[in-house]
Amino acid sequence: MRFGVVVFPGTWSDCDFHYVVSEVIRQPVKYVWHRERNLDDLDCVILPGGFSYGDYLRAGAVAGRSPVVEALPEFLARGGLVLGSCNGFQILCEAGLLPGVLMRNECLQYRCQSTHLIVDNVDTPFTRALRPGQVLQMPISHGEGKYHVDAETLRTMRQRNQIVFRYATAEGQVTKAANPNGSLDNIAGIVNEEGTVLGLMPHPERAAESAMGGTDGLLLFHSLLGSLVEDGTFSKR
């Protein structure tokens, strides 16, 4: 499976994703410069964490209008998959590829900590190796991760099973105390209607080796690999 890791000015999880793809799951991977529009030789594009353009406007606002992001709809139409983590999630929302926005954390401070996520949707190429209700542990590291969307859209998202991960306790209880940033409904990760774009605030690449304290993040990559069927297209289940 061929991965592309996008690099914007100010991206910093690019090397980490690159390392996990090449050294842990041992798949072909290359960096994709933000001015690139040609994504033909890729199966999955990763938008990593960081502060693209310093996030001096709104987080992800400038990157959301960059050439590489403009090329994503066509890439998706061709059957590609897009995973955005942290700043990548913010960029996908800014670009309109995912619904909603990510606002300043309710505590008004940056948060770097371990979180537990309950899995609500296993019918996506990113989560097919998981069980419904499974609890994963992954770290977060952000200042603007409070997910918000209007009530109408939220209803639709629920109907369409677009909510994939929610912050929870280690036992899987979705509580206020388990919500690190004040996200609506404890939302940590969502997919688009088609299930081909995943955005999440936590960092799966930081939970992909036991030396780093856990391997739950690896399950996302394993799901992706398991989703690739022999003719080079993705199975959604």
Place this chain on the structure above:
Amino acid sequence: MTHAVEPKVTLDLARGLGLTADEYDRIIARLGREPSYTELGLFSALWSEHCAYKHSKVFLRKLPQAGRRVLQGPGENAGALDIGDGWAVVFKIESHNHPSFIEPFQGAATGVGGILRDIFTMGARPIALLDSLRFGDPADPRMRRLIDGVVSGISWYGNCFGCPTVGGEIAFAPEYAGNPLVNVMCVGLVRADRIFRARAEGVGNPVFYVGNKTGRDGIHGATMASATFDEHAEERRPTVQVGDPFTEKLLLEACLEAMAAGVVVGIQDMGAAGLACCTSEMPARSGTGMAVELSQVPQREAGMTPYELLLSESQERMLIVAARGREAELQRIFAKWELDAVGIGEVIKGGELVVRHRGEEVAHVPIEALAEAPVYEKPFAAPAWLSERQSFDPLSLPEAADHGEALEQLLASPTIASKQWAFRQYDQQVGINTLVLPGSDAAVLRVKGTRRAIAVSTDGNGRHVFLDPRRGAAMAVCEAARNVSCAGAQPLGVTDCMNFGSPERPDILWQFAEAIEGIAAACRALELPVVGGNVSLYNETSGAAILPTPIIGVVGLLDDAGLLATQWFKGADERVALLGPEAVSLGGSEYLWTRHARLAGALAPLDLETERRVQAAVRAAIGAGLVTAAHDCAEGGLAVALAEACVTGHEPVGCEVTVPEGARRDLTLFGEGPSRVVVSVAGSRQREFEALMAESAIPWRWLGVTGGTGLRLRVGSATIVDLGLDRVEHAWRNGFERHMA
């Protein structure tokens, strides 16, 4: 067009810029004429204490700097040590105390920015930051705002740039209320044969200005950092620079790319005294000269004078001496990262610095003269009050009636309590190297592509140094090294940040001189070269100096990252031992301060040979896989070390321990002393551990076992502390945070 009317150069003007009458005369004698206004600015910056180490140089020479792993010692942007497999670790600590007091957020942020640049100018990618912070009482709302500003500034800059903050310490004492300390250490990795230096080699090579544009911010920051504060300190806010971590990140990537492409000959960060410093220090190191045209400097404000352009401390800028003929390549790389790279001059023959502005010569001085700041050997003497302070006997105070309550109080003291409030605001993992996160004795980072890992720690106890500068400073070296040993790593080298009051006062200079002797002795005993560091003097407000605070950063190496240790107990039914001597003291202890608000008494003895052997024994036990946890006994003594081992891990683990009889119980429990480490050993490895300790020839004893739902400390058959783990944890977790919530 001529520039704005410049002030006439006089002695008064020179004094206003921080030079003394003697120094002014020296400049005239050296040049054989009156300096121009711009030249005077150059001298005032380069002869400032901050740049020239005028008062400290004679002492700093005493620090051991050599060692078989040293690839770069003091005198460059940072020091470098060989860690094997073709890799080198580059590291340095630096202070940003003065700016952080005036403007906490930007002061601290640009402190992070400055030290990051020192590391990546050497060609290294920064992989870790550690912050050593000192404040006054966090219960004071003014102090709370300051702490919040400093922590947010560090968080903002480090997180946006993308370098994890993995360690450091925060301590509190009233002496820092008027002058907080913000020391930042950075560690980077580079291939050992690809280290870059701040030299201007090769006559005819072009000189490039890269990075941010120059504005009027931070003019005379170096001079400000060489003076004490009074009640008007806040009026100096314009001398604090403004940071832009995004541009710094671009600068990092562009510089590393240009270095890898082979177009960089030499490079220096425009830090203190900006362009003035770079254009004189780089050729000074290589025996060349430099000619620059200031009108070429990218500017973000109109009408800047040559004086302002040379002395601006605008952030995120570098001076690069490029390989002649490769200019276009250099410019292409910086353009890719959307940064300016402008040729402003060239390396010339002879040792002169020639500065022009729109073709007109505004400064022409021998570079040697700028580098030849006077070196002062000022008188120093022990303060008269010291012996009385030292002779105070803490045991003349009444013993605590309830030792459990005293322990809770200590755990809740802001200096000892959890600093999670600060650390959770810092990215601790970006780069996916951090094997041990903040919260253990040392942070541990893997070196990808090898089996190795490095361990890093900072330490420095101002109270100890205040009461006994020589022993206290030696103890700081020992403790930082011990922290690294407790992670299982061999300490390799030291960087030091010397935070003191005004060196013009004999008692302060004596503290400084003694502290250097102590550091030198400890470094020799532990075979640790000092490869770089920083001196921050004049840490005083309205005549009140800070506690003398040398902060010691130690970097160590684990040959096998799989054999690291952490400080917390892992489970029940393990044996607990104390390695090291019995001798402790309540003099200068956290207990004496927290309980009795006293800073007095004598420190426990320090035997450097015992220290060396204890650390070697700890490393050997960890390396043999015999030890499941190792934790240094520091502030709060044995009882606090045990409590921390119980509750700082993922799951609390109780313990039952019998402490030695004989001394007064508060001394045994809370007394502080060097060379002491608490370890836990799996029951099945007990014999092997005993054999190893016998071989190590160090004092040690079994204390008890892990397990149970509380922390139980006994003397003989009497239980003197019996606290539930929930209480222990509550005290420790909330002690600091309750002030900040």
